[in-house]
Amino acid sequence: MMMPVFFTVLVVLARDTRQATASEAPTTRDHWHEAFGINICGEFLDPVTDDGADRLGIHTHQDGLIHVHPFGAGGSGENATMQVFLDQIGAEVSDGTLTLNDGTSKKSGDKCEDEAAELALFVWPPQANDKTEPEKLTGAEIGEARFIEDGGAYVLSFNPDDFTPPLPPSMTELANP
Numbered sequence: 001m002m003m004p005v006f007f008t009v010l011v012v013l014a015r016d017t018r019q020a021t022a023s024e025a026p027t028t029r030d031h032w033h034e035a036f037g038i039n040i041c042g043e044f045l046d047p048v049t050d051d052g053a054d055r056l057g058i059h060t061h062q063d064g065l066i067h068v069h070p071f072g073a074g075g076s077g078e079n080a081t082m083q084v085f086l087d088q089i090g091a092e093v094s095d096g097t098l099t100l101n102d103g104t105s106k107k108s109g110d111k112c113e114d115e116a117a118e119l120a121l122f123v124w125p126p127q128a129n130d131k132t133e134p135e136k137l138t139g140a141e142i143g144e145a146r147f148i149e150d151g152g153a154y155v156l157s158f159n160p161d162d163f164t165p166p167l168p169p170s171m172t173e174l175a176n177p
Contacts, residue, residue: 028069033066037168040104041159047170060089066147081144093119112159117159122164124153129167
């Protein structure tokens with residue numbers, strides 16, 4: 001008699017956990033836009049493109065925006081991360097090295113002019129302006145950065161460590177994505 005009760009409790013707990021994860025933003029009902037740019041040695045690169053078909057619902061249209069509208073659990077809730085987007089655009093970030101799908105590669109310690117540079121992700125909240133201080137993430141934090149609300153801004157930066165890049169040029173696109 002105890003076994004059916006035990007299994008019933010397990011099923012209820014599993015369903016509650018799955019529902020909590022499925023309802024954590026962004027969900028499959030959300031369609032968010034985040035401004036994004038890559039800044040190397042003080043210059044923004046042209047907007048990136050997807051590297052193949054959209055696999056999880058976090059992609060770009062080469063418009064300087066990250067489009068976040070997850071297809072399922074792989075791109076929603078706690079799985080809606082910068083790493084999912086980086087994979088989608090064919091970029092690799094590991095051990096302080098940035099490698100883009102066009103072959104561009106930069107490693108922390110390489111120089112911008114005469115100064116050693118580092119790889120970092122700068123994150124601004126929604127409604128940011130040029131006076132808003134971004135959060136700076138380095139190392140594994142870059143890929144782990146989560147998309148938690150609509151309208152944020154992100155700059156993947158390879159610059160000297162005392163350099164804070166400006167907001168991405170695509171900020172104006174957020175008003176009419």
